[in-house]
Amino acid sequence: MSPLEDTWHDIILKAIRGLALDQQSLAQASGVREEKIASLLQGFRNDATLVAIAPSLGLHPRELVMVARGASHPPLTTLPKNVQRFTTQYHGMAVHSYLLWSERTQQAVAFDTGTEITPLLKKLKEHQLDLVAIFLTHAHCDHVLKLSELQAKTKAQAWIDHRELLEGTQPLLANFSFALDDQIDIKALSTPGHSPGGTTYLITGLSPLIAVVGDAIFARSAGGMPPTAYTHGLKNICQNILMLPPSTLLAPAHGPLTTIEEERLKNPFFA
Numbered sequence: 001m002s003p004l005e006d007t008w009h010d011i012i013l014k015a016i017r018g019l020a021l022d023q024q025s026l027a028q029a030s031g032v033r034e035e036k037i038a039s040l041l042q043g044f045r046n047d048a049t050l051v052a053i054a055p056s057l058g059l060h061p062r063e064l065v066m067v068a069r070g071a072s073h074p075p076l077t078t079l080p081k082n083v084q085r086f087t088t089q090y091h092g093m094a095v096h097s098y099l100l101w102s103e104r105t106q107q108a109v110a111f112d113t114g115t116e117i118t119p120l121l122k123k124l125k126e127h128q129l130d131l132v133a134i135f136l137t138h139a140h141c142d143h144v145l146k147l148s149e150l151q152a153k154t155k156a157q158a159w160i161d162h163r164e165l166l167e168g169t170q171p172l173l174a175n176f177s178f179a180l181d182d183q184i185d186i187k188a189l190s191t192p193g194h195s196p197g198g199t200t201y202l203i204t205g206l207s208p209l210i211a212v213v214g215d216a217i218f219a220r221s222a223g224g225m226p227p228t229a230y231t232h233g234l235k236n237i238c239q240n241i242l243m244l245p246p247s248t249l250l251a252p253a254h255g256p257l258t259t260i261e262e263e264r265l266k267n268p269f270f271a
């Protein structure tokens with residue numbers, strides 16, 4: 001099983017940053033002694049302290065401790081056979097991008113580019129697919145590094161939110177929807193927070209539904225958000241992603257695949 005993207009330590013640091021807290025203010029808010037918080041922040045795990053500070057961080061105490069104990073992981077999930085995940089490396093970090101194609105029209109669309117496109121190009125060739133569109137979840141480097149190269153090799157058009165436009169991309173219009181064939185549609189959902197124009201792409205017409213979420217939400221965590229975007233960003237995820245049907249598959253840019261049902265119950269940020 002691929003490891004979770006974030007540890008308990010990453011999770012609390014993200015919440016502390018998002019809520020613009022520090023050691024002292026967290027001690028005051030939680031009633032936990034500052035030395036105990038300092039020790040946690042240094043990476044020394046203490047489950048009782050985690051439980052005590054979780055409510056002040058807006059985190060679910062039990063689910064946070066389950067992550068800390070390595071006892072929380074989504075079950076192994078497979079993608080439909082016309083969806084492929086590619087994992088590339090960026091400064092030692094694994095980044096996922098995805099390819100979806102229609103078996104009826106042989107047209108394909110990519111979600112992000114990752115840092116290496118050779119495996120994607122090989123897949124296109126192997127299945128004789130024509131890449132017609134590239135949908136970008138956000139403009140952070142690890143997700144878009146190969147955009148111009150992929151466009152030069154395939155002539156595919158690329159879309160991204162208007163707040164994160166890059167050379168060669170066009171802005172997603174409100175209620176953007178793209179028909180891959182007469183069954184499969186891709187709808188853009190605005191999920192800013194981790195980045196100003198963060199976008200989730202919902203693939204309908206496959207069973208189950210698939211949401212390509214970029215860095216908005218991970219299995220048992222969420223993408224880091226600045227304090228100015230934190231509360232609104234979490235709300236966006238609740239309203240635009242977690243309200244999808246429970247069986248919807250979540251395909252994040254980091255960490256394992258998961259489902260809406262799993263994250264509603266077990267993600268410390270949202271449980």
Ligand SMILES: [Fe+2]
Nearest residue numbers: 138140194215
């Ligand atoms: Fe990102």
